[in-house]
Amino acid sequence: MTPLDPRQLTLLRLRFLIGAMILLAAIVVGELWLARQPWQPAFLSPWLVTGIAAPLLLAASWLLPLRRYRAWGYDQREDELIVKHGNLIRQLTVVPFGRVQHIDIAQGPLQRALGLATLVLNTAGTRGAAVKLPGLRPDTAEQLRDHIRGKIRQDLA
Amino acid sequence: MTGLADGPRRLHPISMVDNAIKAAPGALIGMVGAVGVLIQRNPALAILIAFGILAFLLLSAAISWWRFSYDIRANEIVIAKGLFSRQRRVIPFDRVRDIAIEQPLLARLVGTARVRIETGGSKKDEGLLDMIDLAGAHALRDLVRDMHRTPAAVTATDQPAAAPVEPVIFAMSIGRVLISGLLNFSLIFIALAFGALQYLDQLGVVDIERMIESRRGGAVAGLLNFRTAGILLLLLALLGVASGVLRTLLRDYAFMLTAGETGLRRRRGLLTLSEVVIPARRTEAARIETGLIGGLLGWHGLAFQTLGADAKEGGVQDAAPFARTDEIAHVLAEAGFPPLPDVAMTRPPARALVRRCGPWLALAGVAAIAARYLPYANWAALALVAMALAASLAWLREAHLAGERSLYVREGLFTQRLWIIPHEKLQVVATRRGPLQRLLGLSGLIPDTAGAPAMGAPRIADLARAEADMLAERLLADFYTARTRVRAGLPVT
Numbered sequence: 198m199t200p201l202d203p204r205q206l207t208l209l210r211l212r213f214l215i216g217a218m219i220l221l222a223a224i225v226v227g228e229l230w231l232a233r234q235p236w237q238p239a240f241l242s243p244w245l246v247t248g249i250a251a252p253l254l255l256a257a258s259w260l261l262p263l264r265r266y267r268a269w270g271y272d273q274r275e276d277e278l279i280v281k282h283g284n285l286i287r288q289l290t291v292v293p294f295g296r297v298q299h300i301d302i303a304q305g306p307l308q309r310a311l312g313l314a315t316l317v318l319n320t321a322g323t324r325g326a327a328v329k330l331p332g333l334r335p336d337t338a339e340q341l342r343d344h345i346r347g348k349i350r351q352d353l354a
Numbered sequence: 355m356t357g358l359a360d361g362p363r364r365l366h367p368i369s370m371v372d373n374a375i376k377a378a379p380g381a382l383i384g385m386v387g388a389v390g391v392l393i394q395r396n397p398a399l400a401i402l403i404a405f406g407i408l409a410f411l412l413l414s415a416a417i418s419w420w421r422f423s424y425d426i427r428a429n430e431i432v433i434a435k436g437l438f439s440r441q442r443r444v445i446p447f448d449r450v451r452d453i454a455i456e457q458p459l460l461a462r463l464v465g466t467a468r469v470r471i472e473t474g475g476s477k478k479d480e481g482l483l484d485m486i487d488l489a490g491a492h493a494l495r496d497l498v499r500d501m502h503r504t505p506a507a508v509t510a511t512d513q514p515a516a517a518p519v520e521p522v523i524f525a526m527s528i529g530r531v532l533i534s535g536l537l538n539f540s541l542i543f544i545a546l547a548f549g550a551l552q553y554l555d556q557l558g559v560v561d562i563e564r565m566i567e568s569r570r571g572g573a574v575a576g577l578l579n580f581r582t583a584g585i586l587l588l589l590l591a592l593l594g595v596a597s598g599v600l601r602t603l604l605r606d607y608a609f610m611l612t613a614g615e616t617g618l619r620r621r622r623g624l625l626t627l628s629e630v631v632i633p634a635r636r637t638e639a640a641r642i643e644t645g646l647i648g649g650l651l652g653w654h655g656l657a658f659q660t661l662g663a664d665a666k667e668g669g670v671q672d673a674a675p676f677a678r679t680d681e682i683a684h685v686l687a688e689a690g691f692p693p694l695p696d697v698a699m700t701r702p703p704a705r706a707l708v709r710r711c712g713p714w715l716a717l718a719g720v721a722a723i724a725a726r727y728l729p730y731a732n733w734a735a736l737a738l739v740a741m742a743l744a745a746s747l748a749w750l751r752e753a754h755l756a757g758e759r760s761l762y763v764r765e766g767l768f769t770q771r772l773w774i775i776p777h778e779k780l781q782v783v784a785t786r787r788g789p790l791q792r793l794l795g796l797s798g799l800i801p802d803t804a805g806a807p808a809m810g811a812p813r814i815a816d817l818a819r820a821e822a823d824m825l826a827e828r829l830l831a832d833f834y835t836a837r838t839r840v841r842a843g844l845p846v847t
Contacts, residue, residue: 285788286789321661324811
């Protein structure tokens, strides 16, 4: 299995960090609000929750995306693409190129900044209607796309 | 008897009435509401509003009839509609899969039909001619059928040759429809009736509380004793059976399946006659359903999963809703589908049972311990044990088989479903392993097909891991060989 581009790990960490920061901000606001209240719970010293949450979230945004990144993988065979993902529920999807209806290459703003792309294979299926393969370098994605396009053309001929 | 004149034509005028009737329930509810609120304060205004709504209904029906036209040309049909924003749709005949003809009660009384031009596109009402005369509908259907036989040889002005009589593959007698209705127990009508009652109560037309109150006044003591409850339940059951029979009779009366040019043609209905083609090329899988009681008596239902066309039935079309095994085998053979499995299917491994029951039983244990402190927890424990039991029963009924021409998947707790997925119809195959499955060395396998329902699509829930990987590879290999054979026009062995 080919791993995703290492920059995908940076992307996953950035995304996780953004979510963690929003959560942390909410916690800080909550603590500020609590500090203004006339009653104070005895067991809660000020900034205790923030003090615990901040390092935990930081550690999580380093480690969890790493696990997620390692769960991803793909294998480009002659006639099909195999995509593997998921940590808790591990899924392995096989898409025969002959079944691909159309191909998308998608890039979000963060992905563009990091030079990454997502390849989306659309089939006529229901569950496998859009098989996504993120974390490719744009030129890899384009190579894959052109290979698949050639295969579809062969298949139609 | 062409019935197909040159130039744009309007729909049958009766469609105005039909449209008005169709829009009526919604308008009526609004009318009842408006009048109910206003009648005491300002009766004149209330009546004016009622008439206004009625007039609007009729006028809009008339206008939409006036602005709707269809034109059958040599190679295409053109449909134009709309008052302010005109829409003109061209449907070339070589894109038309078939013509579905439906005759609701009103249409049958005046000799008209609703025609749906099936293109296999995703939109349902792509080519809907809501009410043209029946002769015209049949002429249009024959025209399209002839086109399929000898492409571009027939034009709209030619006399369409009389359609050949299609061989009947499956039919249901009235007796059989009634038996199937008896097993088609449903409580949906009762729920609907209660819903309607509640709505009327909200509008102040009926007062449910007082209705119940007056009963209670007469029989306070008797209301909750076992006999009354028993009678009530019996009544409910009878109503359920009766509504099931009625529903099935309305739908499946005079059920007939014939072998058409492009696929199987299905006609059925008591009041509303419908005629639908299940296109052979777009039939992706077969599903054989066996009910709990019906199964004991040897009855099964065959349906085909099709792509596009009628989204109303979730893409799964009845082909033989109540049939014996040999009849189903016959329909499958006529449709060019792989036969029913003739060897024993593979059951899921015994350790899969741990995954199915384990979590439920563990929760039941927790609930049983909690029962020492919480009053109702033992009931929860009992319910959880029941869940575990249901899960093991479901496990007991699962099986799969990779046949020569197709994959067979069987599943379902009460209603058992056997899916037949021809190898050449496979789209994407995936294996899935949850945490417990990894612990037990198991894996699920999901064969995806085109038009598969989002809920209740076939899947093999548990397989030994190595077996799942092998099966996925084998399905792929079978897909390529089957597809190559189909491409080459060879029979799929």
